[in-house]
Amino acid sequence: MDAYIIFAPGTNCDEETLYALRKIGLKVDLLLLKNWLNNPSIILKSRLLVFPGGFSFGDYIKAGKVFAFYIKEKLWDSLYEFYKRGGYIIGICNGFQVLLRSGILPFFDGKVHAYLLKNESGEFEDRWIFLKGEGESIFVRGLETPHPFPIAHGEGKFFAEKKVIDFLEKNNLVAFRYVDENGNPAKDYPFNPNGSINSIAGITDPEGRVLGMMPHPERAFERFQIPSIFEVKEEPGFLLFKNVKDEIFKKAIKRV
Numbered sequence: 001m002d003a004y005i006i007f008a009p010g011t012n013c014d015e016e017t018l019y020a021l022r023k024i025g026l027k028v029d030l031l032l033l034k035n036w037l038n039n040p041s042i043i044l045k046s047r048l049l050v051f052p053g054g055f056s057f058g059d060y061i062k063a064g065k066v067f068a069f070y071i072k073e074k075l076w077d078s079l080y081e082f083y084k085r086g087g088y089i090i091g092i093c094n095g096f097q098v099l100l101r102s103g104i105l106p107f108f109d110g111k112v113h114a115y116l117l118k119n120e121s122g123e124f125e126d127r128w129i130f131l132k133g134e135g136e137s138i139f140v141r142g143l144e145t146p147h148p149f150p151i152a153h154g155e156g157k158f159f160a161e162k163k164v165i166d167f168l169e170k171n172n173l174v175a176f177r178y179v180d181e182n183g184n185p186a187k188d189y190p191f192n193p194n195g196s197i198n199s200i201a202g203i204t205d206p207e208g209r210v211l212g213m214m215p216h217p218e219r220a221f222e223r224f225q226i227p228s229i230f231e232v233k234e235e236p237g238f239l240l241f242k243n244v245k246d247e248i249f250k251k252a253i254k255r256v
Helices: 014-023 033-038 040-045 065-084 094-101 162-170 236-248
Strands: 003-007 028-032 048-051 088-092 114-117 125-133 147-153 157-160 174-179 200-204 210-213
Touching: 003 014, 003 033, 014 028, 014 048, 014 236, 028 033, 033 040, 033 065, 040 065, 048 065, 048 094, 065 094, 088 094, 088 236, 094 114, 094 210, 147 236, 157 162, 157 200, 162 200, 174 210
Parallel strands: 003 028, 003 048, 048 088, 088 210
Antiparallel strands: 114 157, 125 147, 125 174, 174 200, 200 210
8 A cells, every 4th residue: 555545524525636636646545434443554655645625523623633633642653653654744724733732743743733724814715826845845846936726714724932933943944834826925815815825835854754744735636626717737626636646656655
């Protein structure tokens, strides 16, 4: 098995993500959280885990919080073993919220260092924005110029204390920023749709194998998904997932 897409009650982007990963040539299955709880080591058979978007457990208490609880209290050992073996992890939208609340990002230490707060607009934001990749992450290859991506979230404002933001910036852990059509970091609405500090839309861990991002690459994977007002040479979601595929087969990942 190349990848598992981990889903729970309320997840609603699992099928689109499954479609995208299978179309780029990965052997992928959906893995219900309950089944992972019953067999924690099952993920050690794979190279990639994806936590897709949606409203896991109805975003009870806070977005992604219940899902994160299960990871921290029941599945941490198996997930950390997967990571130590060289595995890759992606969290998209609600999945990004899960990675932050469980302490997987940015430092994989089980502590919460950054948050995704309610949008400054006070509204659920469902729109297309421009995203620009930067840094040394494998996830951003080919995405270093502005590309259109869709967002759909109510809690997407990236926030952390200054020392954490400074660490992310200094160590090139910011993978994606909200930008305007010219590629300038977006400070204001609507180009920065939620008020994120430093226009941060996605980050990685120090090893570059864990990515969390708010925009939805699985919804910008096929040309027909992208509004005709945007001119794209290659679909940005396709580029991102192809980067992942190319990378995970370069390295020997210890699997059971």
